[in-house]
Amino acid sequence: MELRHLRYFVTIAEEQSFRRAATRLHVSQSPLSRQMKDLEEEMGVALFEPAGRGIKLTAAGRLFAERAQGILASVDAAVDEAKGVAEGKLGTVVIGFETGATFMGVLSSLVAAFRKRTPRVGLQLVPLSSVEQWTALRQGTIAFGYGAYAPSDDALSYLEMSRDRLGLLLSREHRLSRLAKIRLRDLESERVLLQPRQLYPSLHADIITAARAQGVTLRGTAEVLDLEALLALVVIGDAVTFLAEKASDLVPPTSAVWRPVEDLHINLSEFVTWRAKEADAPVVRALIESAREVGPRLQPAAGRPRSSSTTHRNRRHKR
Incomplete structure (x- = not known):
């Protein structure tokens, strides 16, 4: 028994006529009748019986038609799902x-x-x-x-x-928040918190290198895994941290401020x-x-913005 036999049978059951079913299926009536006889012989039951000029289903035929419709619906659904997965739609x-x-x-x-x-x-x-x-x-x-x-x-x-520039996030009550310009040397005595080195390995090196280039050694640096905890410590004035400008929106402006650092050129x-x-x-x-x-259309970074992710080899997909 093949799926086409089930499709033929269900169509005949719906049309209650071999002639109309043959027309709908675009096949000849004689081969269609022969295949249904083969199906009945294979199953060992009569599926059809004469009814005037047409045919009708036997009790066994009605039950088989119901089951066959379910099987065909499941097969069609499986085919649609397979196509959907292949086409990236499922x-x-x-x-x-x-x-x-x-x-x-x-x-x-x-x-x-x-x-x-x-x-x-x-x-x-x-x-x-x-x-x-x-x-x-x-x-x-x-x-x-x-x-x-x-x-x-x-x-x-x-x-x-x-792409976003790196700057300093600090409490509104912090002494540096009142400065018109902040430079790396202003941070020498500050407790600086950073996000984990395993997440941003190059960023740590870039910040320290930039500070040393200005003759500055950052003291009291510590790593905080949880970003919310890090921001909370900044808000209460316990420390300062380096953060991308747009990420500063995570903190209410009444609690903390973001400031650019003039001699820190990191994107x-x-x-x-x-x-x-x-x-x-x-x-x-x-x-x-x-x-x-x-994604925005980004222009090449100006100057030498060496950072955790600004300058890279093999940039293969430019906009």
Whole structure:
């Protein structure tokens, strides 16, 4: 018994006529009648009986028609789902992201654009550092990454989504908040908090290098894993921290202020990353198109903005 036999049978049952069913199926009536006789012989039951000029289903035929319709509906649904997955319209896609990136706006815009483009695809967001994302991409456990660093691996492609300057966040009551200009030497006696080195390895080195270039040694630096805890310590005046300008919106302006540091020339960028060989896979292509839709058109960084993610080799996807 083949699926076409079920389709033929269901059509005959709906039309209650071999002639009309043959016309609907675009087949000859004689082969159709012969195949139904073969089906009855294979099953060992009569499915049809004469009814005037047409036919009607036997009790066994009515039951079989009901079951056959369900089978065909399930097969059609399975085919549609398989096509949807192949076309990137169904299934689940896993995206790795750096936790700090969720506060910057572009990631949420990317997710919204992707959901609009592929509303039937499920999304799973997994917190991973950039380095962990690259490993997960190579292993195929995630389809897309969003983080603060661009890979130098030719197997991975990326797109710069945002760029923002690094400055100082401090309490409104802090003595430095009253200065018209802040320079690195103003921070020598301050307790400086930084986000974890394992999340932003280059950023730590860039800040320390920039300070040393100005003859400044930053003292009392400490790492705080939780961003909310770090911001709380800044707000109460216990410390200061370096933060991207747009990330300062996380703190009410009545509690803290963001200030540029005149001799600190560091930009922070965010990138989406994917396996180069899968750029044409439907779901990855939809993610890339969504990223291009919401990402700003960035000009090359001016000067020498060496930072955790501004200057990179092999930038293969420029806008």
